[in-house]
Amino acid sequence: MARYGMVIDESKCVGCNACRVACQNQNNLAPYEAYNHLEEREYGAFPNYNREFLPVQCQHCDNPPCVRVCPTGASHKRKDGVVLVNEDKCIGCKYCIAACPYNVRIIKKEGYIEKCRFCIEFVEKGETPACVTTCMTGVRMFGNLDDPNSEISRFITKHKLKQFKAEINTQPRIYYRKA
């Protein structure tokens, strides 16, 4: 069984938002509904200045607080590690939104809660998530963490990567390469 994960190379993101809109199209989202967002950070003083964009989406935590607080089991973790919301079971109580430390869950216009699904229906057909394939600088890498020969596993072994807010022990399956 595959165990899916992602690498996000922060040093390459130029904040264009192509990933946001590609994802919206892939998932038939409305203009203001987005599964990923960018956090812009500025450093230094003129002229020794720099800024960076941090792309953030559901981290598909191995220890997901959203799943723990969900009273109906709508938020759940699949065997392959992908965290999903079952909209039939979702009562829109928003506990998961409060519990998620990454601010990535949205209220859909239909009333239930959604978030990045790692494009799992497409991945199962052999495709790659839309945010990965559209990016002109190649910020994201997606693949099977359990296969030591996958591109992503080799990348993770080779580089020093960090998990977002690792200290709170959510154990994300997204690994960041710092700028």
Next chain:
Amino acid sequence: MAEHDYLKGLKISRRSFLKASAMGAGAFVLSHELLDFKSWVHAQTEAPVITFPTFCNGCGNRCGIIASVKNGRLWKIEGNPEANGNLGVVCPKGHGYLHDLYNPQRLKSPLKRAGDKFEPISWEQAYKEISEKINLILMDKGPQSLFWVNYPQSNHQYALRLMHALGSPHYFTHGSTCYTARNAGWVTTVGQLPSNDLSNAQYILIIGRNPAGGINLGQVKCIVEAKGKGAKLVVLDPRHSETAILADEWLPIKPGTDLAFLLGFINVLVKEELYDKKIVSEKTVGFKQLVEEIVNYPPEWVEKICEIPAKTITRIARDMAQVKPKALIHRGYHGAFGAQYLNSFQTARALAIANSLLGNINRKGGIYFAKSALLGELQPKHPAPEFPKMGKLDGTGVPGRYPLGSYGDGIAHAIPELALRGELKAGFVYHNNPLRTNPNPKRVMAGYKKLELLVVIDTVLSETASIAHYVLPESFYLERDEALDTKHSGKRAQVSIQQQVVKPLYNTRPGTQIIIELAKHLGVEKYFNFNIEEANQLRLKPLGVTLGDLKARGVLFVGENWKEGFDKLETPSGKVELYSETLKKLGFPPVPKWEEPFVSPDPRDPHSFRLLHGKQAIHTHSMTANQPYLMAISHRYDMIRLWMNRLRGSQLGLKDGDWVKIKSTVGEGKVRVRLTEGLHPSCVWLPSGYGIFSKHLNTAYDIGLNYNDFLPTYFDPTVGHSMSSEIVVNVTKA
């Protein structure tokens, strides 16, 4: 603030969403009466997907894309991996702009002005009335009183053909507000506009260009590839641009002084004999005269002008010389010297010369002459009209007027002047919106309103369409079969095609078809006895590929591979013209010479700033601001703000997000500020996609400002460009 608070008006209800999705469907018609949303999503996921290769119209890059249609409705696009220009990826505008297909504000039939309003009319009536009026004007005032202006698309040659068939020289592009200074600088120096071999370069210096914001996907991919191989990237820009995020070094130059930087750079190459001696002796003319002038610009002098340390200039020149010819200074586009300052033409010249001294002209990892597909002709089967006898009234190419101006582009922002003087009487505006994208809109409006006949061809009621006598609705780019395109040049040329992905939703027609039908009504059908299919066949013939193959793939490689080096350039001397006899004769400096910007902010006045502008990755000109998917991003990240250096802002008592009033000699407006350390203190920077004032575009209406509102009408003396950064504004807390 939560995202949806900004965008209350935008919510698409589930019901209308479902209705819209069922509308275009064929065999898989679904409706919300039959299925709940979940089943609908499931049906969506499982529905067969049909894909069509075509190219995007979200901006002028015309990227190769694969469009997916599900249940008869356009679903998404992806990059065509074979296309030179975008190498398999798509930008946010591409993904967002496709939704304009289902924009309820689209034009649905031809319109005729009736007082303050428009009334729908048939195509037949529109053609008949337009051609009657034009024929009267032509008889009365002569063919030169008619013009066509467009932001070129693949079919621009048919528009040109129509103007020539009618005897008018007045075909214009948007070039004079965009790139004509850059082009002229390169053409005068090396005979043509080259490309950048970014992926093979070891050192890339970018001056003012921002391919990660004013998106060029292929270029960004190549920069990332080069960096992966260890290349160094330096960005010289008053603003920390999106490209600067990728750079090893950001050099915030004082705006308008890029020429001084380049003169200092050349000074170091010459003084330290770091230039390519073989190339200079064999392939250039005027090195002696260049040296005589360039000794005036030691880096210590340059530092005082452009505020980049002398030792940095020296270091960059040395480091680039070390890896030459695999070192390049980006050929540029609009930013810094496309159509920005009085000194832009000389800046482009100096940049071309600096590259030449690095010996990189037509070299791997340098500046190279890209291969572009040479399409076949329609003649002899379809005779070409004669070239008009009369010259252009805007003075392009005329000594004493704008001698280096490009005849092919013309000076489109002179159209209002020519209309006010009564020299132009009737015009077509196609895929262009001069009322919003030309300097000083009050004057542009006065000029265009003076026309006896204004016909606008567009997909929505833009500012310009709003004042037209007739509006002809063009089919959306995903609805139309169009002319072949040669935009995707590169190491090997490509030909590409735009084709129908979904059937037109409304009573609209493809641009080329409109041109052909206009020709028939205007009595010049003998030059237009073809349809787009036949024209495409004929033009493809010499390339040795078939239309069927092209339609199946979207893009095809044609012709020979690029080769390094050159024998003879298309300059008068056949060599790189470090010194230009042509310029001497015309009374311009024959070797680049320092020239101040035309206007500069007052350094003693805390309210005085230069107004700069630039693109964000999410917007194209005035075309995309009305697209809810893209405007949602502008609001979500508060991107409509004016950038200002934090220190200057605090001197004015400003906090981040405060409203300010900005005022120039021609306009004023209010906007909120973004205070940042990432901008040179002498300027403010305005993103260029906003300030829509057409009431028919309600997502974008009255949001943000546009730099054109503050720009006086200028024509630089070399090419007649708009000098669009020669703006001093007064900024006060609102």
